[in-house]
Amino acid sequence: MKATRGIETRLRRASVLIAAGLLAQVLTFLIKHPLAFVAFLAVGCPLVAGGTVLFLLGLVSSVPEKSDAAGA
């Protein structure tokens, strides 16, 4: 149960980061300015990267807990 909650929390956090990152990327498309590219690199990319890494970490960390539960 705890493991499921942990995964859900990670999924929520990852989705917030990814949604924010993709929103930032869309905004940088609307603004035709050299700084938009910098904003894309400095804001959009790190948010999306952070979200996907958090999601992947959630997947990896959930595997042993699942097998423990199956063993019990």
Next chain:
Amino acid sequence: MSVPLLAIFAIVGGLLAVVVGLRPQLTLSRGGKILAFAALFIVPVLSTWGSFEGHMEHAQSTSFCLSCHVMTDYGRSLQVDDPSYLAARHFQNNRVPSDRACYTCHTDYAMFGGLKAKIRGLNHLRIQYLGKVPKPEDIKLYTPYNNRECLHCHLGARRFEESSAHQKRPELLPDVKSGKLSCLSSGCHDIVHDVETIKDVPLWKGAR
């Protein structure tokens, strides 16, 4: 991929991520797991890659380069009504694509040339917003202009190889091709942008 398509792709990806975030229990089912993997990994990665390509593409446009005020005179130099101006002659005769006029000549046609050009561009942004912007006439190239960039298009062209000016001396063309003699050297194609004289020069009426 076009900008509207990339934007739609990113918006759809963001909405999918929100759905998974609001309903994480979806991932208990097999379909939900696939949805979460698509929403939180595949779509964001593809969208970011596509967006990066889109930004890189836009950063090669003439309008992008000329969007900084200090480049205004360089933009005007493309429209000068005088064929002795090398940049104007290339721009007005479609020897360079008009929407990529700056990038065509100012990128290195070598490995990582495009990447180096982008890094230099980021440095220009730093100077624009955090440093002291030089006067247009004080802007110099980082390194002497490499003949390789000219030869990328002109090498092998009949007009280049058989031009009477290029045949004046037998060693001239071999020296140009080996880089011993610069195309932009004095007495040859030495008027390029010459922004210090741009205010007194008439502009071509048919300029875009």
